[in-house]
Amino acid sequence: MKKKLILVLNCGSSSIKFSIIDPVKCIAYIDGIVELIQSTTSLMVYDHITDKKLLNKFNEVGSYKKLIILIFDILSSKYKNYLDFVIGIGHRVVHGGQYLKKPMIINDDVLLKVQESSIFAPLHNPFHLIAITVSLQKMLKLKNNNVAVFDTAFHHTIPKESFLYAIPYRFYKNHSIRRYGAHGINHLYVTQQCSLLLKKPINQLNIISCHLGSGSSITAIVNGKSVDTSMGLTPLEGLVMGTRCGDIDPYIIFYMIQQLKMSVTDVQKLLTKESGVLGISSITSDFRELENRYYVDKRAKLSINMFCRRVSKYISGYSSLMCGKLDAIIFTGGIGENSSFIRKKIVKKLSLLNFFIDIKKNIKNNKTNFFINTIDSRSIFVIRANENQVIAQETYSCLQ
Structure with a gap:
């Protein structure tokens, strides 16, 4: 054949x-x-x-x-x-x-x-x-x-109370200004994989998916569908990232333009290409190098601590959307899959939600999918991103 x-x-x-x-x-x-x-x-x-x-x-x-x-x-x-x-x-x-x-x-x-x-x-x-x-x-x-x-398709199930901004409604109606999210292809993939790992139907699955890389996002998934996500109108909103600022007070932009006399183009470049852990550390946007310098460079330590703190806050906030049942948190993406150090720092702040890391299981290994939680903890999975497989399947289905 x-x-x-x-x-x-x-x-x-x-x-x-x-x-x-x-x-x-x-x-x-x-x-x-x-x-x-x-x-x-x-x-x-x-x-x-x-x-x-x-x-x-x-x-x-x-x-x-x-x-x-x-x-x-x-x-x-x-x-x-x-x-x-x-x-x-x-x-x-x-x-x-x-x-x-x-x-x-x-x-x-x-x-x-x-x-x-x-x-x-x-x-x-x-x-x-x-x-x-x-x-x-x-x-x-x-x-x-x-x-x-x-990447935005998976997030079109997010309800209006989550995707709208608190600005006049006409900007959504006339100009489509709303939160769209990103990394949806991989958030869908890890949802499918988690369903298999937990042997639970996707339409009954409540998880928080953490796609952590140079660009990072977190998605709340209830009954297998995205109900909230950290990225917004653009991939600039949400977590502290490699070179992107994530959530900031919008007035900072006005201050830069009006008081510091920066151009709109310069502000855009600053927030997208010169901020995040690069901006805080003044060293690099490479989390591997920052992790290596964590105990010898105060700014490297600060940038990683800020990143982990923001991730933990989003996970904690999204736990309130889980309809009384949170099955697992997922770590995926380059950082989520490879940095046991950052995973440990994030989960350490989640003990109130009954998440605890097993130090030995958290060590990096060659498995595609593995769990890193203790016996008395809720499930914590590391799932290797595989956007290309989803893209191939979606392409084939579309052509059929």
């Missing part, structure tokens, strides 16, 4: 992840990543069938378009045996705006709405548009088989 595979393009601002996946059997044939590190570009492709890695480094950082072309060129030259079976391309798109609430086959109207939504995700949507454009050019036979899968 002929294989039917999906190529997934998961484009971020500093890295591009890609996979070739069998969406029915949930088998990844190829996983790859292009990373931009200072003045160099690195490309890694792992072939799960042959267990071989391809590593390339380039002494320059090309345009984003050139990087997407590079991926297609590598796949065409080295992995044509998989590419020939690809029947569709799934694109992660961070923001779908008010109207794009489910996976959509990409046409001119969808492209226009993704472009219009770029104002809400200026660090992400423009890159998605580049990837889509290159895909349409490089894979002409799949021109009508490109699918956009939206």
Whole structure:
């Protein structure tokens, strides 16, 4: 029987992840990543069938378009045996705006709405548009088989009392200003995985999902549906992040513009690219380096403490939405999966909710999913993010 595979393009601002996946059997044939590190570009492709890695480094950082072309060129030259079976391309798109609430086959109207939504995700949507454009050019036979899968889609079940801002209602009605959330693809994935781990139907599952990375968000999930999430109109709201400020008093912006005479562009750059743990530490946005400096650098320690405190506050607040039953908290994303130190600091503040970490179980291991709670604690799971699998499945379903 002929294989039917999906190529997934998961484009971020500093890295591009890609996979070739069998969406029915949930088998990844190829996983790859292009990373931009200072003045160099690195490309890694792992072939799960042959267990071989391809590593390339380039002494320059090309345009984003050139990087997407590079991926297609590598796949065409080295992995044509998989590419020939690809029947569709799934694109992660961070923001779908008010109207794009489910996976959509990409046409001119969808492209226009993704472009219009770029104002809400200026660090992400423009890159998605580049990837889509290159895909349409490089894979002409799949021109009508490109699918956009939206990070905001999972959060369209959030009720009005959670997604509205306390500003005049006309701004929502006339301009679609509301909270949309992000990381919905992975929040959906960990919900599915937690359902399997607890052997509990998704529609009965009450969890708090913590996607912690350079961009971080927390989602309250009741009966398997998102009912609140920390990111808002844009991915700037919520937790302290790598370079993003998270929740602040909006008047700070007025003060910067009116009193400090900063331009709107400068304030936007400051809050999105120069704040978060980078702004507090004045060292780096890399949590690994900050963790290594925790006991020797006061500002590194302060930045991590602020991050953990904000996460604990959100978890505590969202526990009030659980309808009397909280099954588990989930740690996922680069930090959530890999930093036992940060997990321990966060959970330490949650003893009132009956969450306690088992020190031995909390040590990093190679398992995809594992629990780290003590016997007398509520469940605490670490679940490895797998957005690409969800994107592949959603793309396949949409094309069917």
